[in-house]
Amino acid sequence: MRRVALVAVVVDDYDKAIRFYTEALGFRLAEDSPRAGGDGSRWVVVEPDTEGAGTALLLARADGEAQRARIGDQTGGRVGFFLYTDDLARDHARMLAAGVTFEQAPRHEPYGTVAVFQDLYGNRWDLLQPAAG
Incomplete structure (x- = not known):
């Protein structure tokens, strides 16, 4: 079996990022090892x-200036992550209450209902409920 298991998100501070992803987005901390x-440096997986x-x-x-310059702009300004x-409706309301910044109200598309939000660093994400079927 093969699958994409991890996607790296460049952050400036481990603990601040862990708090955002676990508290604001509701992820779970799967690993945090030196x-x-x-x-x-740590191996931090959410x-x-x-x-x-x-x-x-x-x-x-x-690690270094080149990587620091990419924080929040890993995909050139386009949506690069899909949750x-x-x-x-449930997750949108919970995330709003946690202070997550949404760029727009949820909208309906042929592929599902979507709302674009930004993570702690400004990376753009789709919160997406796929269409039935």
């Missing part, structure tokens, strides 16, 4: 579900 080398069956995020602290939900 890496060898003694430079304070995932949107408790099953561990989907793709998770590796929160990777920027599927089975209840957009």
